[in-house]
Amino acid sequence: MKTATSMPPPAKPLSKEDLTSKVEEFPVNYGASIVGITTVETLAGGPPSTDLTYVLEGARSAVTFAVPLDEDKTRDYLGKIDRAGHQKDYTRTSVIADGIAAQLASFLRQFGHDTIAVMQNLVFRNDKPGDLDHRTPPISHKYLAVRGGVGWFGFSGNVLTPDHGPNVILVSVVTAAELIPTDPLSPEDNYCDDCQACNASCPSGFFRNGKTDKVTVTIGGVDFTYTNYRSYGRCSYVCSGHTGLHPSGGWSTWSPARFPIPNDDENLAPIRKEAFEAWSQRPELPGGGMQSPITYSKTQRDVTLTCGNCMHVCHPDPEERKRRTALLHNGGVIVQLDDGNLKAVSPEEAKEHVAAMKPERRVLYEISHPQGFDPKEYSCLRHHSQYGKVKTQ
Ligand code: SF4
Ligand code: SF4
Numbered sequence: 001m002k003t004a005t006s007m008p009p010p011a012k013p014l015s016k017e018d019l020t021s022k023v024e025e026f027p028v029n030y031g032a033s034i035v036g037i038t039t040v041e042t043l044a045g046g047p048p049s050t051d052l053t054y055v056l057e058g059a060r061s062a063v064t065f066a067v068p069l070d071e072d073k074t075r076d077y078l079g080k081i082d083r084a085g086h087q088k089d090y091t092r093t094s095v096i097a098d099g100i101a102a103q104l105a106s107f108l109r110q111f112g113h114d115t116i117a118v119m120q121n122l123v124f125r126n127d128k129p130g131d132l133d134h135r136t137p138p139i140s141h142k143y144l145a146v147r148g149g150v151g152w153f154g155f156s157g158n159v160l161t162p163d164h165g166p167n168v169i170l171v172s173v174v175t176a177a178e179l180i181p182t183d184p185l186s187p188e189d190n191y192c193d194d195c196q197a198c199n200a201s202c203p204s205g206f207f208r209n210g211k212t213d214k215v216t217v218t219i220g221g222v223d224f225t226y227t228n229y230r231s232y233g234r235c236s237y238v239c240s241g242h243t244g245l246h247p248s249g250g251w252s253t254w255s256p257a258r259f260p261i262p263n264d265d266e267n268l269a270p271i272r273k274e275a276f277e278a279w280s281q282r283p284e285l286p287g288g289g290m291q292s293p294i295t296y297s298k299t300q301r302d303v304t305l306t307c308g309n310c311m312h313v314c315h316p317d318p319e320e321r322k323r324r325t326a327l328l329h330n331g332g333v334i335v336q337l338d339d340g341n342l343k344a345v346s347p348e349e350a351k352e353h354v355a356a357m358k359p360e361r362r363v364l365y366e367i368s369h370p371q372g373f374d375p376k377e378y379s380c381l382r383h384h385s386q387y388g389k390v391k392t393q
Contacts, residue, residue: 009112019111020180023063023104023173030100032065033163035182036148038220042181043147046219049140050147052174054125056116061179063104064144066151066161066168067097074167074312077305078324080331080344083254084287087305090169091290094120097171104173113177120171122292122303135294141170147219149182152190156198156207156310157226160191166311184222197321201309201328203246203253204234204261231265233272240295241285241306242275244334250347251329254285254306256336258354258366271367278364283340336365 014022024035039061043050052059070089077086101117108115118139125136142159145151150170151159158166162185199207206229213228229235237243244255252258259275262268280299289302296302313324333350334342345353354365362368 027065035065036150038148042220064172068164079327097169115175153226154192198310204238239307252333
């Protein structure tokens with residue numbers, strides 16, 4: 001009996017041109033907003049996460065595409081009106097993106113081309129076995145996206161698509177098929193004007209190296225630039241929900257925790273440890289989460305969305321960026337009620353809510369030893385921009 005691999009493919013081979021045309025149209029048919037194609041040649045010289053052969057021996061090309069999120073649900077999330085609606089939309093859109101990628105991979109395999117769909121998120125290399133904090137993706141959808149013309153890098157390093165900004169799920173299909181690459185989008189058309197809405201929406205200070213300290217990545221002879229991040233631990237600390245109160249005290253993410261955010265990266269580790277232990281004992285946020293095997297292996301908990309603000313405030317329309325940032329900043333501070341539900345209240349009410357808790361519960365939400373930490377190290381002094389309090393250098 002013939003094995004599947006020794007049999008000819010069921011579909012009649014297509015020319016390179018026809019196959020390229022088909023893979024550009026395929027994701028859009030199923031809901032993607034924009035598609036780009038890269039090849040081993042157009043990715044040459046890029047960072048390790050642009051190496052297509054890491055995920056598929058003999059890989060020649062990749063198709064990367066964006067599936068947009070629901071903007072109404074994003075706005076309700078930013079305004080701290082509804083977390084669960086956005087969480088469900090994010091998860092569902094991610095699964096749709098993975099599903100389109102799986103369908104496209106199957107389609108290409110039936111033309112005789114080895115192909116693999118690379119999940120949009122929550123899949124990692126195991127290149128430091130045993131280190132659960134080391135998370136490198138198999139390939140970078142972001143790098144492939146900017147090189148293939150799916151979007152531009154904004155100041156934030158998020159990929160800004162022309163119609164939906166970074167409010168999309170990116171996913172890629174890696175194939176042994178020879179495809180015709182697409183060009184990067186013209187830098188002159190990049191809508192990012194360094195407005196700093198992303199910076200002003202980030203409680204962690206991740207982007208606080210500002211406009212003058214940027215990194216440039218060269219992929220296939222083309223340069224791509226975005227701001228130089230501070231410690232990734234900053235984003236992990238806030239984005240994972242371990243804390244959420246902005247250093248101003250005036251607004252928060254969807255996290256009900258108020259652990260301080262240090263000015264210096266070297267002060268991050270001890271406070272993150274305390275905040276992580278508190279997070280792992282707090283009631284889980286209602287409304288579901290994302291299935292992350294690494295996080296689950298550490299905590300038996302799912303990843304609940306509480307931030308992502310830098311992505312959600314960014315929009316091609318600058319007026320919409322202002323509206324979204326105002327929604328975030330004026331939406332109050334999240335507290336967790338006795339029944340586990342979340343509620344946005346004024347900054348003063350939030351402070352009183354936590355202060356009224358019994359000590360054994362209070363330590364799940366804020367620092368247990370305020371007398372033992374120096375507020376100057378955590379003050380995050382900022383100046384005002386049109387989008388709120390931001391410090392840039
Ligand atoms: S929010 Fe403003 S500065 Fe940040 S990436 Fe978007 S357009 Fe650029
Ligand atoms: S996800 Fe949140 S914490 Fe992370 S960089 Fe964006 S705004 Fe900052």
